Amino acid sequence: MNKLLISTLLASAMAFPAAAETLRVGVATAQTGALAPFDTPVIDGIHIAVNEINEAGGIDGKIKIELLEKDVRSDAAQTSIATQELVDEGVSVIVLPCDADPALAAIGVVTEAQIPAISTCASSPTLPQIGGDYMFANFPGDNVQATVSAKWAYDEGHRSAYIIYSPDTQYTTMPLYFAEVFEKLGGKMLGEDTHTIGQQDFSAIATRIAALDPQPDVIMTSTYEPDFPSMLKALRAAGVESQIIGSDGIDSPTTFSLGAVAEGLVFTTAGHPTEGSPLEAFNKKFEEVNGKAPETVFNAVGYDLIKVIEAAVIAADGSTDAQTLRDAIANLENVQGATSTITYKGTDGMPLREVSLIRVKDGGRELIGQPTPDASLIPEPRVQ
Amino acid sequence: MDLFLQQTVNAFALGGTYALLALGLAMVFSTMGLINFAHGELMTIAGYILMACGLAGVPFVFSILLAIAAAVLAAIVMERIAFRPVRNASGATMLVTSFAVSMILQVLFQNFISARSQAVLVPEILSESVRFGGLVIGVNKIAAIVTTIVMLIFLDRFMKHHRIGIAMRAAAEDFSVARLMGIRANTVIAGAFALSGFLAGVAAVLWVSQRASVDPLMGFTPVLKAFIAAILGGLGSLRGAVAGGFLLGFIEIYLAAYLPASMQEFRDPIALCLVVLVLIFRPNGLIPSPALKAEKV
Numbered sequence: 152m153n154k155l156l157i158s159t160l161l162a163s164a165m166a167f168p169a170a171a172e173t174l175r176v177g178v179a180t181a182q183t184g185a186l187a188p189f190d191t192p193v194i195d196g197i198h199i200a201v202n203e204i205n206e207a208g209g210i211d212g213k214i215k216i217e218l219l220e221k222d223v224r225s226d227a228a229q230t231s232i233a234t235q236e237l238v239d240e241g242v243s244v245i246v247l248p249c250d251a252d253p254a255l256a257a258i259g260v261v262t263e264a265q266i267p268a269i270s271t272c273a274s275s276p277t278l279p280q281i282g283g284d285y286m287f288a289n290f291p292g293d294n295v296q297a298t299v300s301a302k303w304a305y306d307e308g309h310r311s312a313y314i315i316y317s318p319d320t321q322y323t324t325m326p327l328y329f330a331e332v333f334e335k336l337g338g339k340m341l342g343e344d345t346h347t348i349g350q351q352d353f354s355a356i357a358t359r360i361a362a363l364d365p366q367p368d369v370i371m372t373s374t375y376e377p378d379f380p381s382m383l384k385a386l387r388a389a390g391v392e393s394q395i396i397g398s399d400g401i402d403s404p405t406t407f408s409l410g411a412v413a414e415g416l417v418f419t420t421a422g423h424p425t426e427g428s429p430l431e432a433f434n435k436k437f438e439e440v441n442g443k444a445p446e447t448v449f450n451a452v453g454y455d456l457i458k459v460i461e462a463a464v465i466a467a468d469g470s471t472d473a474q475t476l477r478d479a480i481a482n483l484e485n486v487q488g489a490t491s492t493i494t495y496k497g498t499d500g501m502p503l504r505e506v507s508l509i510r511v512k513d514g515g516r517e518l519i520g521q522p523t524p525d526a527s528l529i530p531e532p533r534v535q
Numbered sequence: 536m537d538l539f540l541q542q543t544v545n546a547f548a549l550g551g552t553y554a555l556l557a558l559g560l561a562m563v564f565s566t567m568g569l570i571n572f573a574h575g576e577l578m579t580i581a582g583y584i585l586m587a588c589g590l591a592g593v594p595f596v597f598s599i600l601l602a603i604a605a606a607v608l609a610a611i612v613m614e615r616i617a618f619r620p621v622r623n624a625s626g627a628t629m630l631v632t633s634f635a636v637s638m639i640l641q642v643l644f645q646n647f648i649s650a651r652s653q654a655v656l657v658p659e660i661l662s663e664s665v666r667f668g669g670l671v672i673g674v675n676k677i678a679a680i681v682t683t684i685v686m687l688i689f690l691d692r693f694m695k696h697h698r699i700g701i702a703m704r705a706a707a708e709d710f711s712v713a714r715l716m717g718i719r720a721n722t723v724i725a726g727a728f729a730l731s732g733f734l735a736g737v738a739a740v741l742w743v744s745q746r747a748s749v750d751p752l753m754g755f756t757p758v759l760k761a762f763i764a765a766i767l768g769g770l771g772s773l774r775g776a777v778a779g780g781f782l783l784g785f786i787e788i789y790l791a792a793y794l795p796a797s798m799q800e801f802r803d804p805i806a807l808c809l810v811v812l813v814l815i816f817r818p819n820g821l822i823p824s825p826a827l828k829a830e831k832v
Contacts, residue, residue: 183642185752187650318800345799349756351746354545354676355791361671362538376652377753381746388664388673405748408654412662446651 173215174464174471176201177237177245179257180271184225188376189249189449193271194220196453196489197246199433199440204457210464214471216457223248227256238264243471244460249449251275251321258282267477269459272452274399275321276532279500287480287500289456289493290399293321293373294532296419297328298524299506300371300396303417305336309368309394313341313360315382317374319348324533325373325398331530333369341367346374346382353382357389367393375400380409387412402448407514416511421448422490423507423518433489448490455488459495462486501532537669542792548676550784551683552741554777556761557768558690559734561776564765565707565824566727567622569629573613573636574761575754577732579644581606581739582655582749589656603736610732614725622724637754644751652750661744679741686737687777690730694773699726707771708825767810769820778821783810 178197180190201216209215219240221233230248234257237245245261247254249272261268262285269287270278276292304312312333314326330340341363344356360370370393374382379401386395397406397418406413424431430451437445445451463479464471470479481500486493491505508519556574563571581602588598617636621628664673694700699722705713706723714720742757743749760783768779786809790802798805813821 182650183645187645188652188750191645191650343796345802347803351742351756352545352549352787354549354673355542355788358538358541358545359792377746377748377750380748384662384675384745384747385673388662388671388675390664390671403652405652405654408656409747410659410662446649 172209172213173217174210174244174460175217175219175240175242176460177234177240177242177266178218178220179223179230179233179237179245179247180220181225181248181253182220182222186225186248186250186253190271192445192447192449193249193453193456195441196433196437196450196455197457198453199436199450200454200457200461202440203436204461210461211469214464214469216460223253225253227253230254231256231260233257234260234268238266242266243473243476244269246271246456247273249273251278254278254286255281258286261285264473265477266473267480269456269480271456272449273322276501277321277534279498280532281534282500284481284500285477287495288502289452289459290502291419291421291491291504291506292501292532293325293398294328294530295524296398296506297325297371298332298529299508299522300398300417300419301329301332301336301338302522302524302528303508303519304369304371304394304396305333305338307394309338311339311341311365311367312369312371313363313367313393314343315346315356315370315372315374316343317346317348321534322400323348323373323375326371327533328530329371329396332528333371335528346378348378350378351381353378353385354389356382357385357391360386361389361391366391369394369396371396373398373400376403376405380405383409383416384412399448402509404446407511407516410514413511413514417519418509419506420509421452421504421507423509423516423521425518429487429489451489455490455493458488459483459486459493538792541670541672542788544670544672544676544680545792546785546788547781548679548784549788550781551679552738552757552780553760553764553784554683554780555686555734555738555741556757557764557776557780558773559731559738560758560761560765561768561771561773562703562727562731562734565771565773566703566710567618567629567724568626568771569618569633570626570762570765570770571613571618571731572630572633572758572762573617573640573754574731574735575756575758576637576640577606577609577613577735577754578739578742578757579640579749579751579754580609581736582743582753583644583648583653585740585743586653586655586749589654595656595658599740602740603733606736606739607729607732610728610735611725614728618728619721619724637758641751641754648751650751652748655743655747655749657744657747675741675744678744682737682741686734690773693730699723703727703730763807763810767813767820769823772820772822772824775820775822775824782813782821786810 223230223233230253245268247270251273254270272290274290279286316326317323399420402420422430433451467475467479483495494503505521510517584602584605661675702718764779764783768775
C-alpha cells in the first residue's frame with residue numbers, strides 16, 4: 152500500500168514539474184570531505200545569486216529558483232546516489248561537484264533522465280567530452296589555461312621549462328598541456344617530476360631540480376594548496392630561482408600570505424576584479440552578505456553558474472523543462488557572469504571564458520593580462 | 536656526492552618528523568593497546584592555534600608554546616571523553632572509536648572554521664637556507680633535525696628517570712603487576728595521552744611551518760605515515776617507533792631521489808613494498824616491544 156502511495160505521489164510529482172512557476176535546481180555537491188574546499192565557496196556564490204534573483208521576483212520577474220541541496224561527501228558513489236534522488240524529486244537542472252571524477256559518476260543518471268548537469272568548477276576539458284550532451288563545465292578548461300601560461304612564458308623570453316604534476320586527478324595533469332604548447336612554440340622541456348596529492352615533503356624533488364645544469368627558465372605545476380606552498384618553499388629553500396607558474400587552484404589567501412617566496416609567482420585563474428568590473432561588484436556584494444571578503448574566485452564562479460541557468464530559462468521563454476533547458480544552455484552566447492562572459496554555443500560543453508593571468512606582487516595580486524589564446528595552439532583534451 | 540649528502544639531510548629531517556609522530560602513537564599503544572587515529576587531529580588543532588596566533592599578532596615563539604599546550608590539553612580531553620569509557624573494550628572497539636573522534640573533529644573544523652586551507656604566518660627565516668660547503672640546507676630542515684634530537688633526549692630521560700615515565704614503562708610491560716605496586720591506571724594513561732599530545736604539538740609545528748597552512752583534513756597523511764612507521768619499528772616499542780620513522784623517511788627520500796623518472800609514479804607502492812619486505816624478515820618490527828600485547832585494565 153505504502154509503495155503504491157509513494158509511486159503514485161512520485162508519478163504525480165513528475166507529471167507536473169512545470170505547473171508551478173518555480174525552477175527546481177538540484178545541487179549534489181561536496182559539503183564535507185576532500186572536495187569541500189572547492190565546492191563550499193561555489194555554493195556560497197550560488198546562494199547569493201539565487202537570493203538576488205528571487206528577491207527581484209524570480210527569473211524574468213516571475214520564475215523563482217528553488218534549490219534542493221545534498222551533500223555527496225566528496226564521494227563518487229554518493230554523488231551518483233544523490234543525483235538519482237534529485238532526479239526522482241523532479242529537478243530541471245543538476246549541479247555536480249567540482250572534480251571531474253565524481254561528476255562523471257553521475258553522468259549515467261543525468262543522461263538517462265535527460266536533465267542538464269553543470270559541474271561547479273571542474274576544469275578538465277575531458278569532462279563534457281566523456282560526459283556527453285547533458286554534461287556542462289563552468290570554468291576555463293585546463294588546456295586553455297595552460298595555453299595562456301605557456302604563451303606568456305615564451306613571450307617573456309623563457310626557452311626552457313620543467314613540469315611537476317600529479318597523475319592522481321585530471322586537473323593536476325595540466326602541466327602536460329603546458330609542455331605540449333611550450334614545445335609547439337619552440338621551447339625546450341628539460342624534464343618532469345610527479346608527486347601524489349597530499350604529499351607534504353618536496354625536498355627530494357627540489358634537490359634534484361636544484362642540481363640541474365642549466366637551470367630551467369620556468370617551472371610549471373598545477374599542484375594546489377596545501378601541497379603547493381610546501382613545494383614552493385622547498386624549491387626556493389633548495390636554491391631554485393626559476394620563474395614558477397601555477398594555475399587557479401592556488402588563487403587563495405594561503406598563496407598570498409607566503410611572503411618573499413611567493414613574490415613573482417604567476418598563475419592563471421578565472422577572473423580578476425578590475426575597477427568597475429562585475430567581479431568587483433560581486434566581491435562587494437559578497438562582503439555585504441557574509442561580512443568578510445571572498446577568499447577565492449570560486450565564490451564568483453558559483454554566481455556565474457546561476458547566471459547561466461537564468462539565461463537559459465530566459466532563452467527558453469520561461470520553460471523549466473529539462474530537455475528544453477539543455478538545448479538552451481548549449482546555445483548560450485556571451486552570458487555576463489561575475490568573472491567573465493560565458494559562451495557555450497559551438498563548444499562541446501566546455502565554456503569559452505576569459506582566463507586571467509595574475510602575478511603575485513608585494514603579497515597582492517597584479518593583473519598581467521586577460522589574453523584570448525590562439526585556437527590553433529590549444530591542445531586536444533587528453534584522458535589520463 | 537654532494538647530491539647524496541643533500542638528500543641524506545632531507546631524509547633525516549623527514550625521518551625525524553615521522554619519528555616524533557610514530558612515538559606519539561606508540562606512547563598510547565604501549566599503555567592501553569589503542570592505535571589512536573585521531574592523533575592527526577591533535578596536530579590540526581595545534582595548527583589552528585598557530586593560525587589564530589598569527590592573526591592575533593602573537594610572536595611565533597609564544598604561538599609555538601600555545602599550540603603545543605593546546606595539543607596536550609586536547610589529548611587529555613580526548614582520553615577523558617572518548618577513550619576512558621571504552622578502555623576495557625576490545626582493540627577493535629577502541630580503533631573504531633578513534634576513527635569516529637577523528638571524523639567528528641574533521642567535520643567540526645570544516646563547519647565551524649572553514650573547509651578551505653587557512654594561511655599560517657610563518658617567520659621568513661624558516662623559508663631561508665644556509666650553505667655548508669656545497670650543501671644548501673633549509674632552516675626548517677635544521678629546525679626539524681634539532682627538534683627531533685632534543686625531543687628524543689628529553690623523552691629518554693623522562694622515561695628513565697621521571698616517576699610517571701617509569702610508571703608508564705612498568706605499565707607497558709605488565710599493567711596488572713604495575714597496579715599491584717600502587718600505580719594508578721588513570722594517571723598512567725592520562726600521562727601517555729598528554730605526552731602523545733605533546734609530541735603531536737611539536738610535530739605539528741614542524742609540519743605546519745613547512746606548508747604554511749592548515750586545513751580540516753590535515754591530520755590524515757601524518758597519522759598514516761606514523762602508523763606505517765610504528766608498525767615498521769615494532770608496534771608498542773618506543774625505540775622501534777623512532778627507528779621506523781627514520782627508516783620510512785630514508786626510504787621515501789631515496790626513492791624520490793634515485794628512482795628513474797619513468798618509475799616515479801610508483802614511488803609510494805614501492806616504498807610500501809620495501810616496508811613489507813622488512814616485515815617479512817622482522818615480523819614484529821625492527822625493535823619489537825618486549826610486551827607485544829598491551830593488557831587491558
